[in-house]
Amino acid sequence: MDNRGQPCSAPGCAEPGEFRAPADRRASFDGPGDWRWLCLDHVRAFNSGYNYFEGMSPEEIEAAQTPYGGWDRETRAFATAGTTPPPKWADFSDPLDAIGARFKRRAHERKDGKELSEKDRKSLRILGLDVDADRKALRQRYTALVHKFHPDRNGGDRSHERALQAVIEAYQQLKGRPAFA
Template identity: 35%
Template sequence: MTSRRVTRVRAYAPDPDAPGRPCDMPNCPNMGCYRAPRSRTSLNDYLWLCLDHVRAYNASWDYYKDMTPGQIEQELRADASWQRPTWRLGTNGGPKVPDEAVLRDPLLNLGGRRPNRPDPSEQAPAELRQPLDVLGLSWPVSMDTVKARYKALAKKHHPDTNGGGDAADARIKAINIAYSTLKTLWPADERQMARS
């Protein structure tokens, strides 16, 4: 039976980037193959130590030595955001939260409340409001929806299907006038979209 060979580097293996010089501890004849930070304020400036001295150095290392409890707390809080500055949304350079009237949230993802919006019928052009009301439609609406609604109402209120009479004639006339008004006054860009 053959044993598997471990290919990962052991934790105590010498640093491959070692400068090849003697240990930085005085009177040590061994090679300095392991790095250790000189201090808390200069973590990228290293001492190069031998294995025995780096073990002793690490055992006595205390990053928080000589810090007050307040400084330790501040350091821990800064570590929670990887030493990057943070701030509340809308302050200190973050994007400003828009006014609720400007904010559009149709799926109610941002708080579960609908912002106050104007009545949808008030958004329709003034000349289209009355014809849309006759057809029973509210703004916004597409021309295809207007055509489908007109056909359904014309079929439902046609004098031949209702037995005639003045009321049926007046109703179908109002429906026809509303539809022809919408066709002629409908915004040009939407008419072109409806044709294509």
């Protein structure tokens, strides 16, 4: 809120009102309370006589002064799927697998034990291969899909260009990965 050129709210004062102070109506269900603008001298006088607890019952004062005042709402629990989520630093080198073993996805491991990222798994799905595919299977599937989708091989049909691009990107993603070396 801009208060430039606004005079002090104190009666008879011609100084500019530079400082905001609460007016008579406090914040409530109907919205924030009212404000008034005061000059430096009048805001000092206001602050010296201001009592936040004025008009409150002893129970309301006690509730406002507790260390937990304002923090008494319930919050929702975060889903953890049965375990705590992995720490942000879970991808650091852990040669003894002391920490990483807890967070591995056992159902998606390859038989040879080589790791696949989620992007690798997505690329395998695009190519229609399972997680245990080897380099030979990867190359054969790539060649078959390129022959199927490439316009020079399918009579000039350009309707499969997006699928061809996805196949090429998936192969480029996977061919240099350690699991396919």
